[in-house]
Amino acid sequence: MSNESAIEIWLIDDDDGHALLVEESFQDAGLRNGFMRARDGNEGWRWLQEVEAGRRSRPGLILLDISMPGLDGFEILERVKRSKQLKSVPVIMLTSTDHPREIHRCYELGASAYIVKPVDFERLHEKVRTLGFFLQIIEVAA
Amino acid sequence: MLTIERVNTTKAYEAERRQLLRARTRSACVLATVFVPLFATADYYMFKAHFAVLLAARIFATLVGAGALVLLRTRIGRHSPGLIGGVVVLAAGFAVGGVSVLVTGTNTPHYVGVTLLILSASAVLPWRPIQVAVVTSLLTAMFIAAGLFHGSLPDAVTFSTQVSAILITGVLGISVSAFAESTRRREFTARRNLNQASNEKTQLIQNLEKMTGRLATANEDLQERQRETNDFLYVLSHDLRAPLINIQGFGKRLHTDMSGLEGALVNGSKNDATKRLERMQQSLQFLNAGTAKIDQLISRLLEVARLSTRPGEAQWVDAHRLAHEVADACRFQLEASGVEVVIGNLPRVWGDPVQLNQVFTNLVDNAVKYMGPSSRKRIDISCSRHGERYRFAVNDTGPGIAPKDQEKVFRLFARLGANGASGEGVGLATVRAIVNRHGGRIWVESTPGDGCTFYFTLPCAQELPAGAGARSAASAAGGMRQGEEVGVHV
Numbered sequence: 001m002s003n004e005s006a007i008e009i010w011l012i013d014d015d016d017g018h019a020l021l022v023e024e025s026f027q028d029a030g031l032r033n034g035f036m037r038a039r040d041g042n043e044g045w046r047w048l049q050e051v052e053a054g055r056r057s058r059p060g061l062i063l064l065d066i067s068m069p070g071l072d073g074f075e076i077l078e079r080v081k082r083s084k085q086l087k088s089v090p091v092i093m094l095t096s097t098d099h100p101r102e103i104h105r106c107y108e109l110g111a112s113a114y115i116v117k118p119v120d121f122e123r124l125h126e127k128v129r130t131l132g133f134f135l136q137i138i139e140v141a142a
Numbered sequence: 143m144l145t146i147e148r149v150n151t152t153k154a155y156e157a158e159r160r161q162l163l164r165a166r167t168r169s170a171c172v173l174a175t176v177f178v179p180l181f182a183t184a185d186y187y188m189f190k191a192h193f194a195v196l197l198a199a200r201i202f203a204t205l206v207g208a209g210a211l212v213l214l215r216t217r218i219g220r221h222s223p224g225l226i227g228g229v230v231v232l233a234a235g236f237a238v239g240g241v242s243v244l245v246t247g248t249n250t251p252h253y254v255g256v257t258l259l260i261l262s263a264s265a266v267l268p269w270r271p272i273q274v275a276v277v278t279s280l281l282t283a284m285f286i287a288a289g290l291f292h293g294s295l296p297d298a299v300t301f302s303t304q305v306s307a308i309l310i311t312g313v314l315g316i317s318v319s320a321f322a323e324s325t326r327r328r329e330f331t332a333r334r335n336l337n338q339a340s341n342e343k344t345q346l347i348q349n350l351e352k353m354t355g356r357l358a359t360a361n362e363d364l365q366e367r368q369r370e371t372n373d374f375l376y377v378l379s380h381d382l383r384a385p386l387i388n389i390q391g392f393g394k395r396l397h398t399d400m401s402g403l404e405g406a407l408v409n410g411s412k413n414d415a416t417k418r419l420e421r422m423q424q425s426l427q428f429l430n431a432g433t434a435k436i437d438q439l440i441s442r443l444l445e446v447a448r449l450s451t452r453p454g455e456a457q458w459v460d461a462h463r464l465a466h467e468v469a470d471a472c473r474f475q476l477e478a479s480g481v482e483v484v485i486g487n488l489p490r491v492w493g494d495p496v497q498l499n500q501v502f503t504n505l506v507d508n509a510v511k512y513m514g515p516s517s518r519k520r521i522d523i524s525c526s527r528h529g530e531r532y533r534f535a536v537n538d539t540g541p542g543i544a545p546k547d548q549e550k551v552f553r554l555f556a557r558l559g560a561n562g563a564s565g566e567g568v569g570l571a572t573v574r575a576i577v578n579r580h581g582g583r584i585w586v587e588s589t590p591g592d593g594c595t596f597y598f599t600l601p602c603a604q605e606l607p608a609g610a611g612a613r614s615a616a617s618a619a620g621g622m623r624q625g626e627e628v629g630v631h632v
Contacts, residue, residue: 020424021392
């Protein structure tokens, strides 16, 4: 699994504590990815726009919170999936709401997975690994 | 109840009858002014006497007949001002025979005309049978008296024929007027019933409309409650849960590090132990922050929740003065951010002065906070009346609010954070709770980039105690009382 380091993981979440826990869980699990964290929706979207403009390398995976000041998770997800350059980036929703309507909405908008907080980190890592594997396939095929 | 109804009906019928009589009498008067000279002319050709004598005879006869009727009317206590005219035509016809016999000593062949007149008058004029009977008897008596007085009737058979003709006509007239009277009465009753039914229908419809209105209001209230509940659930499921999740996470982390520390101590790895301790300290910090956050959120949540249940001190509040007070209190903040506040004419409203002050303060504060780098920083506070409600408007020249966020801004702990403005997301939720408690609604209209206007309504009348009572009762009894209140008032 040497390709794991190839994918950079972005976390867009306004909660400092949770972001720290997620980042550490990756390190603990031995996923040596590049890890970036945006502090709110607006910052996250700014980075994504920089990716579109070619000033920043594309993330391999986005972990996205829903409820944030500024742009919320739904909007970012929608924008990502509408963007030509970004729509192939898998997005995993990490959020504390488990309302079926919100889950449904996220999948409809194109989320790859929806994980309710408190995050089962093992499940998250598994998802990340699977998505990373598929990502590689896609990249090879392309 | 029924008797009263009947008396009223009779009274109303009499009034209507008098009106009808007056109207027809007026027409009869007009006809009389034409017919009296015409009859006189006919007499002139018929009897070959002096025209003036005949005309005088006609007028005299008319006046006698009219006088008799007026007497009759007065005696039975129903004096009618237009009555004299009414009898003119009839009397003119009735009296002609007697007078012409007196004047000319000849029986006239045009009694047929007279009898027809009696008939048509009893049908057309709204007379009672008794009136027709009296007039007929009077005329018969006159006719007989005139014949007797004259003494030399040429033909007794013709005379008696004439008398019987008048009497038969009288009987016919009585029947016709009786029939007409009963028809009119029936028609009147039917019409009155119809009116009553239609009035009742109108009232029913009005009641129904009122009830529909109340139901709509109740429905709006319920929807508002539903929204509040949804918001509350959202707050519970997200805002309160987020710090809890962190507490859980860092609790686990602390636990892991404690085990790690144990191992490090056993192994004597000082480096590892120090690192573990540092991490534990960090975990504790996050744990503290999490509990503090939860505490703060619960306090705020309770503050807002209490607003919708606590009974307020309602009184008349001069909103104009209140707005100026708020602007004065925020003057430092306003001057610092260069915002101008313009206050229009605001009415007096019924409500809790402290809470209403909070409404204006929070709205102004909110507008200033999110004003952004606008070139023309201005807040307009105005009010207009819409039916039974005042609609207040607080308009600003800030960046505006996107349509999708216009409902979200009122949610507790919601922050749009577009400008990185700090806030707990409590201000507008508080405003909404207060406005709802005062029986009003609040909403925002905005074109992004072109400022926004917060509208809220307050009732014009002294409505708060009942409305607020119902609201707090509704919140206490899970909304059931709301429906009851509607039922009782309708």
